[in-house]
Amino acid sequence: MSSFVIAAATSLLLASSVSAQKSLTAPKGADVLTVAVFGDYGWTGWIPAPDHFCLEVLPELQAANITIPNELVNDCDPGDKMYINNATALQTDTANYIGQVCTLKNCSAVVSVGDNFYDSGVDFTTGGILRFEEAWVNMYAQGIFSNLPWYQCLGNHDVVKGQAGVDFETKILPYYDDRWNFGTAGLPYWTYDLTGSNWTATFVVVDSDCFLSSYQKNTSVYYNEYTIGCHKNTSVQVDFLNTTFANSKADWKFLQLHHPYMSSATNQTDLAPLVEIVAAHNGIVLNGHDHCLGHYFNNNTNFILSGAAGYPQAGDCNNGMPLGPYAKFLAANNNTAANGLVTMDISSTSINVEYYVRDMLFINGDLYPVSHDLTPSYKFQITQKST
Template identity: 60%
Template sequence: MPFLSRVALTLGLSLGAAAAPNSIIAPKGAETLTVGILGDYGWTGWQPLPLDFCNNALLKLEADGVQVSRQLQNDCDPGDRQAISNATIEETRTAHYIEKVCLKKNCSAFISVGDNFYDSGVDFTSEGIQRFYEGWADMYVGEAFDNKTWYQALGNHDIVAGQAGVDFQTRLAPLIDDRWYFGHEHLPYYTYDLTGSNWTATFVVVDSDCFIDNYQKETSVYNTDYVIACHKDTQKQVDFLRESFAKSDATWKILQIHHGYISSSSNYTELDPLMEIVRENNGVVVNGHDHCMAHYQYENTDFVLTGGAGYAEAGDCNYGVPLGPFAKWLGADANQAANGFVTLDINYNTLTFEYYARDMRLKGADYYPVKDDMKPSYSFAVTKHATKA
């Protein structure tokens, strides 16, 4: 079937309907399987709006009662405008770095914790399709990435375009590039298993954007049609997580979300109903949102922050200074946070998380020195198997 016909068919589905399964086959059978985990990477290809529009025309339009979309507001963000040059450089270099590490470690798949496209996501427009290719499909290429499944999640920047942007990532993107995976139902939440020779790991993806109270304020750029609707029914995703873990006899259980429940920046306590289920099942949480890498432990649960694949921000990891006993490692110092990602080695006995921080040389300076960045800067292992609540 021609591409445009397939897209038309997908767009014709009701929002509650299931699209046909795509061709993804999860890697399985290995005694130890390695996956790469990364997030907050999608800067390449974004062009901020002209400064004159943001500083002058936008104010006149709003004063005249013109309704300005969330996308236009977000694409005038002054902080992101300032970051775009370095962010694009760092994402590109980090993508090459991930490829080098994953060639060495033989990564079988990749796990995203969201913010796949800054500043305002992508949708089914010419610009959105260009961004999809420039910022992801043509960025993550090479032996380490080719034919490897990416188990995706949504972040707050991915929902700025509203339901149209969510539909693009969950329903259309898997048809454009079948490495991009959002479950067989193509919903923002789903579950999948990775299976080894004598173990299984159950992952559940939840869209944490739906839980954040601040996104319900009319002044928030994330207060879109999609997030308003899904906030009214967060119980659906809570029940989905509970049921998915309850049905699973897996050796390991992992929740994959964007926002951090435990953080050096912002603790999103609205996520507590999800965390209760994780604790009951002795699970692990992987997330992004904060633009750095860290390991936290709280209430006997490990939290893996891996948000350093694009624009790293030292403040998100409190400039490398732990707050309280929960921060076990922070990938930052007083001046810079590390670019990088996390690998997860799964076998029957352990989940081993290795944090790879890139030696960040830029314009003659070394912003985050790492003596040997082909070795992990930090690692920890989980040895207690998941339970069944």
């Protein structure tokens, strides 16, 4: 029996204790319910490995065939080491911006699309608790955030520590802060409904890390006992999505995951079995991973990208230049991608999707000018209901 199946079975045995923790949920009965969608935010508090180790000691250890923990290799990532100071400031500024938008829009919940903690996730240690406090609890504590439920999802940076990191986010953190919602079974895949006065929306969360063949190479920092096990049993999550959508009579059906099937950087075609189910039910895909805001439309399916709550990267949205007819909106230019979020106003007749793009004004100039950044820079409406 694979480690993923064993872990799932163990989680089910522990479900009675996990479900004792009651996470906050969105209010029920509204004619229109507004949710904020964003991800790729958790930079604050990450301390990279020192240059001396990364540049001098690490190569010698590797040459000596000494096994280096994935976490340590990842904490030497030269790009992320370069980003960290700006990324921390940008997460803070964007958190304030999201708070302003959500106050204006009266957001009732956050739908997270993963990468909650850069660069190597968190686990059940003092260090993990301190990171959770700094990068999430205190970062999103004021104003409208104080009682806002977050429907959570894992990203690749969240699984670097393996099963220990996954368990910490899915099983432990809901006890630490009741806004952090990972369902009642403590699993990385789960489902929840948002219910209005005369409508229902079903969301299915999956861990897309399990599907990527690139993470199964032993050179990948995401290659560990957790991803090995769940990759062998991707059918568990495919069947979960298929069964949940088939049994749901909801007006709207969403797949919530981290990696993009449609992208201006890398199309993750390993996710095709999931996307085929979404298309069959006239569903909607919510994802992050690409550090920008975008809208794609393919095979009668809307793909909503909202990965711009931390360190934006123009290349992830091809500097704002659509590569084909599928890219309908990309919040990037040759200077930068813009920070921001997506809001969805859900009702019985439609979903109004709005992209709030932050004016990227800094001391050296305005890298992505937005004249009125508390109004949507782009929006579209979905009226075709799910089946």
